[in-house]
Every structure is written in structure tokens, then in C-alpha cells.
Amino acid sequence: MVRRKPIDQIEEEDHGGGLKRTLGLWQLTAIGIGGIIGAGIFALAGKVANQNAGPAVLASFLIAGVASAAAAFSYAEFAGLIPKAGSAYTYGYAVLGEFAGWFIGWDLLLEYTAIVAVVAIGISGYFGYLLGAVGINLPPWMMGAYDPTDPTNGHRVDVFAIILCLFIAFLLTRGIKAAARFETIVVGVKIALVLLVIVVGVFFINTGNYHPFFPHGFAGTMSGAAIVFFAVFGYDAMSTAAEESVDSRKHMPKAIIYSLAISMVLYVLACLVLTGMQYYTEINPNAGFSTAFKSVGLPGLGSIIAVGAIIGILTVLFTFMLGVTRVWYSMSRDRLLPKVFAKTSRKHRVPTLATWIVGIVSALIAGVVPIGEAAELTNIGILLAFFVVCIAVIVLRYKRPDLPRTFKLPGMPVVPAIGAIASIWLITYLQPLTWLRFAIWFVIGLIIYFAYSRKSSLLNPNSKHHAAEVPPPTVPDAE
Template sequence: MDLFRKKSVDQLVSESTPLKRTLKTFDLTMLGIGAIIGTGIFVLTGKGALTAGPALCISFLLAAVCCGFAGLCYAEFAAMAPVSGSAYSYAYLAFGELIAFVIGWDLILEYALQAATVSAGWSGYFNKLLEGFGLHLPVELTAAYGTTPGVTTYFNLPGFVIVLIITWVLSIGISQTKKTNDIMVMIKLAIIVLFIVCTVWYINPANWKPFSPYGIYTFQPGSTQPYGIVPAASIVFFSFIGFDAVSSSAEETINPNKTLPRGILISLAVSTVLYIVMTLIMTGVVPYKEFANFIDAPVAGVILETGLNWLAFVVNLGALIGMTTVMLVQLYGQSRICYAMSRDGLFPKLFGEVHPKYRTPFKGTWFFGILTAIAGGFININVLFELVNIGTLSAFIIVSAGILWMRKTQPDAHRGFRAPGVPFTPICAIIFCFILICGLNWETWVRFAIWFALGLIVYFVYSRKHSALNEPGLF
């Protein structure tokens, strides 16, 4: 049996879908911004500042350039084959079934781990918001076991509950998901703009000197963690993960040939500008070394430095909304990847069953939503977040290489959008992805290899035998 059997563009496009088409360019842009703007600003800017100093804005720009090149490749594939599945479907088209399964398997891990990781950050901000009203949850229920040094915790109740609520919203229909996300993103953007307007006056240019204290890449004496612009870019790359989930909505998008590329690229551009402005302001208000005092809540630390205490409540609310939209888009993307893989026979049919009323992959959405909630509730997964980065970077490399291959093997295929500068654009995407992967530690590579091996076992034990591309009567 051919491990690299492919689907054609016509096969992908002609596959009927019962999903409801309601998403427009504005909705896709909000979906992308909802996925990107959240953890990066409200959590990762602290660790990023300690790693790169004020040059963190360059790190964000480097990560954005990497995503920009990859985003152009995603946009071409999305316009060529507007189907659910994102990088999984594109790999099926370009390289065949085995590579497609591996990428789909990686994306499932990416989306689940990011949603579970963000639920831990969401819980922290939620507890702070409750404290502002004089309310306190039992400390044992505020975080997963062993998450907070010196504090006995067993279960992250707020994180568990918010994931289940988001799963419920996703399961009852894309229209409800769209409206919920659009509203939350608009509120989040308004709060970020308010923060910028209120804190820009407190910038001290002296805090930007030296601008790049650790250079491009260096090791500090006694530390195994690299410092500098590139390592910080590898960390904050986590912030941009999510725009690829926009392409997962292809079968629920109106006129996907035009709206998908626009949604992907506009959301990336808006998010990049906001990240750069925010990091310049934050490192301008607070010396970068002082972020060690509030690494888990860097934005709140900046507010305390300005004395604008009234702004703290508003920003906490913005952080909650921001991280909620990130989890919503990640869980949405995960359910659509599983839906596509189930339809192709690589996953059990359970994950591809569409609810007759809500017209969503109802059972698959709840299955992975509950697993993600349990993971975020019980497991200290903060040490695993770099797995999300390596899985996503691998998908970016495959998609970018796929553009090169498709331009060579199928130059006349219909493309509603053509990535400019090919082969320069996909080659740059691949190079930037490898640079960022090199900034990850060796433990991440080991964990990724283990997950990869588990995926191969699943493929050869189940998926290969049940693939929809099998010849009749072969098994």
C-alpha cells in the first residue's frame, strides 16, 4: 500500500460538507486576532524581556516575519483548497497520507497543549480579579498539582471550568462561536489601546539602554538557557500561534478564495503592530531586569510602576478576555482538524459526526474539550509549552515546502491567491522556522520525538487500514 498516496485538489474541493458557511473577512480577522493576541502580551512579555531586554520588540518582529512568510504560503493553499484541516489537508495534497497524518497528529498536540497552558494563565488572572472583590477560592483549587512552589495545590478549577464553557459554545454552532469571539476581540482591543494611551506618557528612554544587552544569541555564565534576540523570538513565537487555525475554518467560510487569505494576513499584521508597540512601552516604563519581580503578570507590573491602579482592574479583565479568545480559537481549530482526519478515515468516525441541529462536529468537540480541560486542571503543563512551538514550526515547514512542490508539479492548478516571491517566500519561511527551532532546548526535541513515535504507531495500527483512499476489498 502506498504510504504517500495523495488527494487531488478536485478531490479535496468536491468533498461535500454539512458544515454551515457563515464566516466573512471580518469574522476571520477577529478569529485570527483572537488566537494571536492574548498570552503573548499578558504573560510571555515578562520572560521575553528578561531574555532579550528592550530588544524584545525585535524578537517579536523576527517571529512575525517567520509567521508572515508562512502565512503567505497558508493563504495560497487555503485559496487553492478551501477545506477544513489546515496544514493537514495541505500536506495530503502535496506530500501524501503519511506526512499528512504526522502533521495532523502534531497539530492536535499543538492546539490541546496551548489551550490547556493558556487555561492556567487564565486561572491566575481570574483569581486576581476575584481578590479585587474580596473573594477567594480555596488555594488547593487555584492551580494544578505542583504548579506553585511552596503552595499546596491540587486542581485548577477556574481553568477546568472555562475550557468546558468554551467547548459548549463551540459545540452549539459556528454562528454562536463567531458572535462570541467577535465581541470579545473588540473589547480586548479596546482595553489594549486604553493601556497604550494611558502608559505611553510614563516611558523613560533611559530604560531602553542598553537596547540589546545580550545580543543576538548568547549564554550567561552558569545558565543553560540561551539569551538574546533569537532565543526570545523562540519563546514569543508561542504568541503568534493561532493564525493557522483560521485556515481550518475554510468549509465554514463564505467565498474562501478571497476571505481566507485576507483574514490570515490582516490578523497577522494587526497583531504584530500591537505586540511591538506594547513591548516598547513596557520596557520603556520598567527596566527589563525588574520584570523578574512580576514575570507571571508583566502588564500588571507595568501598571503598578505608573501608579494607575484603576487601570489594573480593566487590564485584568482584558487579560481574561484575551486568553479566552485564544482558547476558543485553539479548541475550534483542533475540532476541525480531527473532523477532517475522521472524514478521511484516519481517525474513528466519532470525530467526524456532525450534529443534525447545530451542524458542528459535536462529539469530537466535546471529546477533546473534556480531555483539554482535564489536562489543564490536573497537570502542570507549563514545562511542555515549547512542544507547541516545535509542532507548529514543523507544520509551517511542511506547508512552505508544499508550496514549492505544488508550484513545480501542478503549476497550472487554480490558485485564488498566489503567494508573492516564490520560491523566495517559502524558502525564507523554512529558514526562519529552522532558526527558531534551534532556539528550543533539547528536552523539547525528546518529547516531540516521543509524540511523533506514538503517532506512527497509531497510523500503522489503525489509520492506514481505515483510510478512505484504500481500494475496495483491500482489507
């Protein structure tokens, strides 16, 4: 359970049959921004302002951002040191041992898949607004998952969210180069849209809407931070693409820091505009910015925002579906999961089978689970992953100071310790039901680990894979 993959021997494990290196610095940064900016602005900001924190949603984002920044520095150091797919799973495996790596990898399989579902639900809310604005009213049953807190809305299944999840799965099976090109273009559109919201919205701010700033006190602000933490990571999923970067040791740390810094500036400004334009109790939790501009007499801009939100949030779907498939690929390559999931297609060199399974499962979650419950489920897992990475970077810095690091996080060990403490602190503000769901997933993972993974692992000297492991085979593309 504590056997570790030797860092000195970690290579990229390509062998001509693995992942394909095509991503440069700005493509990586675009993937990071694509994962960070999306549902946080266009879906969760309005929901948290309306239901949890009021105007203090700004403080919620800042608190979550500080915790995320401390973890981002830890990820950046690891990304420059271990240029492998798998992100937190690989880092935990190399430093803390196999069981810690398994725990984080199994955790991320659920969390990233749930994130894809949450984001698809967030897009669906804007899709409904847009259809209503042009006079199209689809049957309520297909416009959202059943929500027991609002059973009168007629929602039963979110058809549009299901379609989106399957579309992104298809896009990722076409190859990382084509998919990354799509991601970069759409991220540019999304940033332009957020800047439009900020520049126009600032002229309609009523400072009276900021009072009271903390309507639900510090507890409401922290509860909001625990939810919007979902919106201030994404670079971790981007780091799973290390083996698809042309120079991951040099580019990955920069891309992590650039993407978080750009995103946090935009988040803060957008929250100021949203809560300044409307009193927090009047903000629409499903399509906050669109309805805010409609309330000040700019329904046309609200429709533009809805279109942009739908396009822009696609990048979040892309980033996290990419992340979960690369974690799954890495765990299967290490034989902690069946090796069939480490097979890559001959033409595009992507894990096609894993990608389609993630697409279908995330579509099912998006179709039947309300956004609030799905968002909390994602946060507990990511916060635990951040905790492990922050602890691991401290351990490795003092155990192996000799290792060549292209980036060294500042303030060791204070900065990663802040990240670890803040992650655990935010977890305590999540709902007990979220803990229960995560515990069930963890128990399932324990059964799989002790029944299969521990015995099949490449690091197990008694495993049939241990002596002479061949590179993952390729299979023809599924048409």
C-alpha cells in the same frame, strides 16, 4: 504513504451533513486576531521579558513575526486554492502525500490542544491578580499548577483554567454561527483594551528601562523568539474553518494576512510600553501589564486590564479549540481516524464528540502543567507544521502552475524558503525535554498510522470505505 488526494477533485465534501457555511471576511479576520492576540501580550510577553530577553522581547516578537509572516503567505496561497477544513493537514495530504498529511494532522492534535491549555493558564494568572486586587484570596492550591521551579507557592491545580476549557468546549457545541458572533464581539473589546494599554502606557515610559536592551545577548533573544512564536500564529487555526466560510477561496487569504498584520503592529507597540514602564527584572511574569500600571500609581487601570485580559484571551481558546476539532474532523472524514469523530450534530452541524474530548483533555493539561512547559510543547509542533506548509507550497507551485489560485504569495521560492528555514532554526532553541515529549507523541502516532490509518484510509483501494463512502452521518445533540 505517498498517495495524495487529487487537488482537481477536492470538493467541499458537505453533502448536507457536514459543516455549515456562515462565516464572512471580517468574522474570519476576527477569529484570526482572536487566535493571535491574547496570551502573547497578556502572559508570555512579561514572562519572556523577565526571564529570557529583557527589553529585547520586542526583537523576539519581530523575529518570530518574520518567520510567521513567511508561513502566513504560504497558508494564504493554499487557503485560496484548497477551500477545505484541516488547514496544514489537508495541504500536506494533497501535495506531499498521506504520511506527511498524517504527521502534520497528528502533530496539530497535540499542539492545538496544548495551546488551549496554555492560554487558559495565562488567563488564570490575571484572574488571581484581579481577585487579590479586590481583597479575595482563594486557597493557593487551586490557583495554579505545581511548578517545581517554585514549590513554595502552594499551587497544586489550576481550577479556573479547567473551568475555562470546558466552557469554550460548551460554546463551540452550540454552533459556529453563535460562537463566531461571540468571538467577533470579544475581539473588538480586546483590541480596544490593547489600544488603551498603549495610549496610556506611553506616558509612563522611562527610556532608561531599555538599557541594557540585550541583557542576555542574542541567544536570550532567540530563546525568547522560540517561546513567543506561540503568540504570532493563530491564522493557521483560523484556516481550519475554510468549510465554514461563505466564500473561502476569496476571503480566507485576505483574513490570514489582515489578522497577522494588525496583530504584529499591536504586539510591537505593547512590548515597547511594557518594557519602558518597568525594568525587565521587575516585570511580573504572570500579570505583566496589570502590575506595570500598578507600579506607576494606576492600580484601577491594572484591574481593568486584568478583566479585559480574561475576556480577551477567551478568543484564543475559541480559535484553537475550533482548529483542533476541525483537524480531527477532517482526519476522521478521510478515515485516518475512526469515522465516529466525523459525525456532526443534526441541529448545529459541529463535531460534538471531538469537541468535548478536546475540552476535557485541555482542561486536564491546564490544571496540572506549568505555563512555560506547555508553551514550548505547542511551539515545536506548530513550527514543524509551518515547515511542511512552506515546502509544500513551493512543490505545488512548480508541479502544478496551472491550478487556479485566488492568491499567489510573492517572492517565490525565497519567501516560503525563509519561512521553512526560520521554523527549523527556532526549533533548535527549544529545550531537549520538549523534543522528548514530542518524540513520544510521534511514536504513538506511528503505531496508530501503521496499525489503523494506512489500512482504513479512503485512498486505500483495499479499504472497505474506498468504493462507496457515504457522507458523515448526523447524530442528535447531546444535552
